[in-house]
Amino acid sequence: MHPIVSRLASLAAGSVAACALTVGGVVAAGLPSAAHAQASVLLKNQSAKAVVETVDHDARELLLREANGHLITIEYGASVRDLPHVNAGDKLSIHFVETLGAEIAPPGSPLPESTLTTAKGYVHGHPRGVIAAFRRERATVQSIDLATHTLSFVTTDGESHVAVLRIKAMQDFMATLKVGDVIDITRMESISYLILNDTVAPAADPNAPVPADAASAAGVVPAAPAVPAVPGVPAAPAVPAAPAVPSAPAAPAAQ
Numbered sequence: 001m002h003p004i005v006s007r008l009a010s011l012a013a014g015s016v017a018a019c020a021l022t023v024g025g026v027v028a029a030g031l032p033s034a035a036h037a038q039a040s041v042l043l044k045n046q047s048a049k050a051v052v053e054t055v056d057h058d059a060r061e062l063l064l065r066e067a068n069g070h071l072i073t074i075e076y077g078a079s080v081r082d083l084p085h086v087n088a089g090d091k092l093s094i095h096f097v098e099t100l101g102a103e104i105a106p107p108g109s110p111l112p113e114s115t116l117t118t119a120k121g122y123v124h125g126h127p128r129g130v131i132a133a134f135r136r137e138r139a140t141v142q143s144i145d146l147a148t149h150t151l152s153f154v155t156t157d158g159e160s161h162v163a164v165l166r167i168k169a170m171q172d173f174m175a176t177l178k179v180g181d182v183i184d185i186t187r188m189e190s191i192s193y194l195i196l197n198d199t200v201a202p203a204a205d206p207n208a209p210v211p212a213d214a215a216s217a218a219g220v221v222p223a224a225p226a227v228p229a230v231p232g233v234p235a236a237p238a239v240p241a242a243p244a245v246p247s248a249p250a251a252p253a254a255q
Contacts, residue, residue, distance in 0.1 A: 038103035038204035045097050047198075049189040052090045062086060062096070074191060075133055082118040083193060098189045102173065105138060105182040111156065112136035112184050123194055132190040141181045144174060153183065213229035 050064035062074040072094075076083065086092075100169060105112075117132045139153040142160070149165045149172050165171050177183070 012138070019132075033142075037176060038101065039170050040099055040101035041167070041170065043098035043100055047093070047095045050086050050092050050094055052086055052092065055086060055088055064092065074131075077116065079116060080118050082120050083129040083131070084120050084197065086129075093194040094191060095193075095195055096189075096191045099185045099187070101188075102183050103177070105184045111138055112186070121185075126197075127195045128192065130192040132188065134186040135189070137185045139183050139185055141177050141179055141183065143179060146175065146178060149174070151177070156178060 011077055048066050050066045052176050053063040053065050053071070060078060060080070062076070063074040064074065066072065114136050115134045117130075117134075119130045134237065137155045137157075139155045139161070141153050143150075143152045145151075149171055151163045152164060153161065153163075154160045165174055214224050
């Protein structure tokens with residue numbers, strides 16, 4: 001079977017209060033049953049806010065702390081791969097559901113198999129993860145006491161169990177059974193969580209050009225690049241004065 005979620009006893013006090021079915025000391029509340037050949041009960045249906053205390057990658061466990069101080073350990077197993085990355089300090093919104101169902105196993109049917117389902121995605125931009133484990137076992141009825149609403153059975157691993165049924169749907173299911181009947185028991189545990197931390201935008205490159213449309217939308221008008229000063233025109237070199245032309249000698253007077 002796949003480990004999924006183990007919660008401290010203090011947290012269990014916040015679960016559904018109605019007593020319906022006790023299996024191995026776990027109290028459950030009932031769901032409507034469609035037929036006497038099967039029944040299903042709700043063990044927990046809770047929502048809470050929590051902060052990630054520690055992340056143990058070796059043990060593959062998350063330790064969460066609720067706002068009221070209660071601790072929750074999530075064991076997600078080696079086979080879980082499809083989940084968002086969670087860090088210590090992350091704020092989560094979690095929802096936990098646990099159900100227990102039983103039905104008469106058809107003659108010659110194969111043994112039920114336990115399965116684990118995971119998923120990830122986004123809700124309004126926040127990463128979300130879901131882990132759902134279906135733990136399935138086959139059992140053989142050993143004794144039935146309708147007066148005390150007690151049913152005892154042994155599972156294929158050889159362990160004996162006693163269930164005290166306290167709601168009519170489960171009692172009706174038990175009334176259809178007889179010693180030696182084979183039943184399939186399914187325990188479903190599902191936890192979904194939403195990482196509430198705000199997404200931090202990557203720092204903008206100060207050297208990156210700002211698109212014109214983005215700048216206009218933000219009301220920012222990029223400054224015009226500075227125009228380099230025009231270098232001064234060097235003064236023309238002085239033209240040297242022309243040398244003086246010697247005056248021609250006076251012509252002699254005509255004789």
